[in-house]
Structures are given as structure tokens and as C-alpha cells.
Amino acid sequence: QVRLQESGPGLVKPSQTLSLTCTVSGDSINSDNHYWSWIRQPPGRGLEWIGNIYSSGGTNYNPSLRSRMTISVDTSRNQFSLNLNSVTAADTAVYYCARAVRIAVKRGYFDHWGQGTLVSVSS
Amino acid sequence: SYELPQPPSVSVSPGQTARITCFGDALSNQYAYWYQQRPGQAPVLLIYKDTERPSGIPERFSGSRSGTTVTLTISGVQAEDEADYYCQSTDSSDTWVFGAGTKLTVL
Numbered sequence: 001q002v003r004l005q006e007s008g009p010g011l012v013k014p015s016q017t018l019s020l021t022c023t024v025s026g027d028s029i030n031s032d033n034h035y036w037s038w039i040r041q042p043p044g045r046g047l048e049w050i051g052n053i054y055s056s057g058g059t060n061y062n063p064s065l066r067s068r069m070t071i072s073v074d075t076s077r078n079q080f081s082l083n084l085n086s087v088t089a090a091d092t093a094v095y096y097c098a099r100a101v102r103i104a105v106k107r108g109y110f111d112h113w114g115q116g117t118l119v120s121v122s123s
Numbered sequence: 124s125y126e127l128p129q130p131p132s133v134s135v136s137p138g139q140t141a142r143i144t145c146f147g148d149a150l151s152n153q154y155a156y157w158y159q160q161r162p163g164q165a166p167v168l169l170i171y172k173d174t175e176r177p178s179g180i181p182e183r184f185s186g187s188r189s190g191t192t193v194t195l196t197i198s199g200v201q202a203e204d205e206a207d208y209y210c211q212s213t214d215s216s217d218t219w220v221f222g223a224g225t226k227l228t229v230l
Contacts, residue, residue, distance in 0.1 A: 046209065046223050047166065047221040048221065060217055060219075107153070107154075109156040110156075116165050
């Protein structure tokens with residue numbers, strides 16, 4: 001059974017860097033058939049795709065966040081991570097990691113999600 | 124504004140049929156996917172590739188397409204179906220996009 005678990009600080013100060021890690025169990029992050037993704041949801045609002053990473057390290061980022069973010073993968077630990085710098089209150093959200101089924105280059109859908117972790121940006 | 128508009132809310136009585144639409148240019152040549160999100164929970168995949176249902180999803184959930192409009196249909200709505208529903212696709216710049224979400228209320 002595939003499981004994803006987010007971990008990281010629940011509180012980040014403005015202008016600092018938000019760092020989250022997703023630990024995957026029940027599947028190899030080296031899978032050729034999947035992307036590994038981050039999605040966020042501000043309180044009371046809808047879902048926003050952040051970006052994907054492939055096992056080879058190839059990435060696809062949301063243009064609105066691209067200048068501030070990096071997604072990386074650690075195949076030895078079966079984990080992938082998100083760094084988002086220069087955060088503001090607008091980055092306060094529940095952050096989800098997810099596995100995406102790859103149906104074509106840069107195309108797919110999310111079939112397994114982590115439970116989500118709330119990250120608040122506040123001084 | 125969202126690239127995949129959805130109605131903000133839909134209300135139905137138990138046993139009736141609910142239909143939630145999603146449309147946009149992003150759907151002109153890309154598949155649509157649907158997710159259910161109950162309060163305080165992570166989203167769950169309901170429909171993939173417009174019409175396919177993952178194992179474990181009840182048959183009352185179905186998807187269809189007409190041009191650039193896709194529809195999630197819930198037949199015989201149950202109280203447990205009260206949730207937010209999101210469509211998802213990919214736009215022409217390889218950005219994965221979600222619809223604004225539709226809140227389904229079971230009266």
C-alpha cells in the first residue's frame with residue numbers, strides 16, 4: 001500500500017525558507033511511471049499545484065512559484081523535498097505531497113496523497 | 124481567476140443526481156480528472172482520463188465529456204457525498220491546473 005507522509009516545521013517566519021520533506025513507502029521513488037508532486041491549499045480555499053519531480057531529477061514547476069522554489073529527490077531515502085524561499089503570509093497553507101501517475105510527458109494525475117501538513121507564515 | 128471554472132456550489136436531496144461541470148481551453152486536448160475532498164481530509168481521486176473510475180470508487184460516480192466541458196455525475200447521492208469536488212488538467216504551458224472547486228451540499 002502506497003503511503004506518503006509530509007514532515008517539516010509548522011511555523012516559518014516571513015522572508016525565510018519553507019522546507020518540507022515527503023517520505024514515500026510502499027513504492028519506489030525510482031518508478032518510471034510516476035511523478036512526485038507538491039500541492040497546497042490555503043485555509044478555506046482551493047487546491048494549487050506547486051510542482052512535480054521525476055525520478056531522474058527532471059522537474060516541472062508552477063510558473064507563479066518557479067522563481068522561489070526547488071523540488072529535489074533523495075532516492076536513497078525514498079524521499080522528495082520542497083524548498084520555497086522568501087515566504088509571506090500568502091504562503092500559509094496545508095501542503096500536500098502526492099504521487100502522480102505519468103500518462104505522458106508532463107501529463108498525469110494524482111492517485112495517492114499524503115495527509116497534508118499546515119505551514120503558517122508568521123513572525 | 125481559475126483556468127477551469129466550476130460552479131461554486133451544487134445542492135441536491137439524498138437519492139437525487141448531482142452534476143458538476145468543469146470547462147476551459149485547458150480541456151480542449153487534455154484529459155480531465157476529478158477529486159473529492161471531505162472536510163479536514165486529503166483529496167481522493169474519483170475519475171481519471173475523463174471517464175475511468177479507480178478501483179474502490181463506487182459506481183455512482185461517473186465522468187463524461189462534451190467538447191471542452193467535462194461533467195462529474197453522482198447518481199443516487201448519499202449524505203457521505205457531501206464534500207468539495209475539484210477537476211484537474213494540464214494547460215498548454217505544461218502547468219497542472221485545478222478547478223476552483225464545487226461544494227456539494229446534500230439537503
